[in-house]
């Protein structure tokens with residue numbers, strides 16, 4: 001006999017099957033309808049910003065940036081000039097709207113804000129590698145870390161790195177001297193040099209990348225950068241579950257084990273050294289004044305040592321926290337400077353009259369000696385500095401960077417919805433003829449003090465600007481100056497390609513697709 005669970009008098013209260021189906025259908029219709037309505041409103045707001053129309057209703061355009069990698073920047077620049085009305089362009093990357101900030105005016109609103117500091121979803125693809133270090137973190141974590149790391153870029157600490165820049169430049173010059181008289185690609189030589197510099201300054205280790213012809217580390221950096229870039233612009237590679245179906249996933253895994261394995265080993269080694277140093281220090285008398293305490297205690301240390309000290313034996317920073325910051329320095333600190341030095345050489349190699357002026361300055365400062373560059377020299381190399389700045393204007397190492405709106409915000413008269421991605425593009429911003437007439441011409445005098453005066457402060461942003469600007473910009477300028485001065489004291493550089501014919505890849509870093517082909521002549525023998 002079946003057990004009667006529901007009393008008979010309640011049967012009438014049970015909805016009929018039809019009612020259930022109807023209610024469910026209504027609920028689904030309501031949910032889908034309101035989602036579509038929200039989406040429609042979102043797209044309507046976004047579409048108020050001028051830009052190419054979405055090709056697929058509700059989903060935007062899958063093909064807008066589906067161009068060859070070396071066409072991405074020219075394509076974006078053309079789109080910007082075709083549609084731009086108010087310093088901004090809207091592009092649909094699949095269902096996601098990107099707002100391209102291509103002028104000082106729109107860049108200022110975003111970069112100067114203390115609220116718009118969240119990185120966009122595009123940075124999530126860096127997380128497997130950099131986790132949430134300073135570049136990729138947000139909110140209170142970012143605030144705390146920025147505060148903790150700022151003193152490590154103190155002028156006095158950077159001063160100690162000048163000898164590293166000199167040592168590695170010397171090796172570079174020796175290597176380049178073997179190429180004198182031949183046509184060759186200088187890009188890998190510079191990259192290995194900046195890699196040696198960052199390994200020594202960030203981790204306190206010689207990796208001798210310049211002496212080895214091929215570096216696993218550099219290969220892994222390139223492979224990961226390419227994969228991150230692809231995931232940013234190919235919507236089908238975005239979700240992890242889809243990405244994992246492609247061979248890129250195993251390539252990424254291999255790259256990560258090289259990069260993380262390397263950093264982990266460095267952390268282990270430096271922690272042991274740190275313990276020994278600490279024990280030794282405890283036996284020494286402490287005679288420093290409070291003001292000098294931070295700087296004087298930390299001289300001759302690598303960034304990693306400073307992080308280990310700041311970690312308070314794991315209480316403030318775990319080993320993983322340290323790794324994410326060291327990886328961030330390694331990533332941000334070597335490829336960016338390598339690209340910047342290469343682009344400077346490329347432009348100087350295309351503009352012999354400018355290179356001549358640099359040579360005259362170098363003779364004025366160093367005479368014919370080959371002594372190392374000092375801190376005082378760096379302050380004297382004013383024209384070289386203008387050349388570096390102008391090269392970063394034409395070819396910003398970081399060609400674009402992005403923020404995500406966490407609340408509805410009005411920018412340049414447009415009401416942009418929460419969730420939108422704002423993409424600052426220095427490559428376009430730096431070519432605004434209002435601030436830089438004949439923008440494609442290499443004219444270092446644009447950065448003479450009298451010519452900078454009155455220029456919009458956000459017209460030139462190679463290191464970004466505002467609260468999330470580049471923490472390493474002084475380090476980068478010093479390194480660039482030492483390396484370029486060392487190369488140009490010894491060689492005359494002739495570039496073999498013209499800017500108008502050089503294919504450029506806007507990856508995470510702005511790179512020449514086929515390297516920088518040059519011909520060096522020995523100055524001393526001329």
Ligand code: HEM
Nearest residue numbers: 134135332333336337340397398401463464470471472476
């Ligand atoms: C020419 C060389 C360099 C250029 C052009 C450059 C450019 C930039 C730019 C544009 C940003 C902002 C990125 C964004 O908002 O997504 C940035 C951030 C950053 N850079 Fe650099 N950088 C250079 C060298 C360096 C060096 C040498 C280091 C370290 C040793 C470094 C460390 C960082 C870090 C940690 C951040 C994140 C800062 C934050 O969000 O608080 N950079 N850099």
